[in-house]
Amino acid sequence: MSAPQLLGYPRSDGRWGFRNHILLLPLHQALCNTAREIENSVFSAVAVSHDWSGEIDSDFERIAKVFAGIANNPNNFSTIFLTIGTETETKIIERSRVLGATPLHVLSLSDSGSMAHLLTSAIALASQLKEAANKESRVLAPVSAIVLGLECGGSDAYSGITANPALGLASDRLVELGATSILGETMEILGSEHLLAARALNPAVGQQIIDLVARYERSINYEGIDIRGAQPSRGNIEGGLSTLEEKSLGAAKKAGSAPFTGVLEYADHPTAPGLYFMDTPGHDIEQLTGFAAAGVNIAVFTTGRGTPTGSTVIPTIKVATNTQMGSVLADLIDLNAGTIADGSQSLEEVGSLIFDKIIEVANGRQTKAELGAHHEFNLSRLYGSTL
């Protein structure tokens, strides 16, 4: 198997970026609008919006980890924090500096003296950084530079037989070539975790997969929800899915059949190449946000209904599971895997097309989500709010 030619931006911590973003990261809800205004003024700067305003509750650890991780995503050339000037914000910035992968800048409202002044100085800084970013050239990168995120949303009866298994073939090939690939959505593997655990590199990793699903089940039982009886849903059964295992296997097919190297907590960085499972909510944007914080630098998102969401810093390739949606929503879809069901292409052919598309997008080709400026970001709170 020959390795494809890959071009990226080497970062100081050894990771690679496939974009060279100037990221505008407000650490208070009140500054999100300012971040957007900067994004509109400085071409290709990326702003984050959220509804967090510094509350320190039991989610703070998770929130701080996500902000620090996103700030240091390897697709960033540089990150500008916008702050009010509070101690909580300082804690997050300090935590981001510890990761130390991306040059960080801080502009605070208390130093600027006014919103207008903050905006002017932020635009000046972002423009200056953009100019520096544009001077950098891509260099030849190894396949191990790829940290792929696997995602599905708006699934249909075809997801498990077209787009997901085709993506699985592409993921397997990348993992075999030394890349990292991450599967998420704990809820989706409930029912097939014993099968995924059997694919673990060693029994300890297998047990971690089992434990993680058990923990998830305890947390939703705590919320008084029993999803065992609800899955597969009536609609799934009408569509032809007979057991929960079958449904979960269809979702997990995105991760092909490579062995699992390890298990990651939400937003944690993988430390070596291979296939990982990450504990994430089923919510698409929260999952992509967790991937971004973990250093994922490219993602593939399979969809049956045409979910338009992208990610703040990860180029996200949309793969349609059926030809009808793939042609109707052509401005959202990068690749149609419905041809597998139509009979005009085989799983292997579509798997190859997805692989080629990943390389092409990594090398700079814009995805439909990027062209549509889909920079969605959501902070993940407690499980109860994410079901």
Place this chain on the structure above:
Amino acid sequence: MRKVLFLSPLDNIAVCLSDIAAGEMISQEGREVTAIEHIPRGHKISIRGILKSEGVIKYGERMGHATTDIPVGAHVHTHNVLGDRLSTEQV
């Protein structure tokens, strides 16, 4: 136009890509199966005989077990398959 999808060589089922009528013969990729009953699009057809309690294999993995003997060409669904771990139905 392909009528069914064979997902793994280990599988004892295939997924129907269109409605299959009772008595319809499927000849595809060197295999032949005759449907013994109507099978809706998106549902599964047995491509080998499956004995009661034997695993139903999709993607090369066990997605549940047969609750009755299933002949070749039959509709494989909730009436003759049960998940091993969690299921909406009881035998």
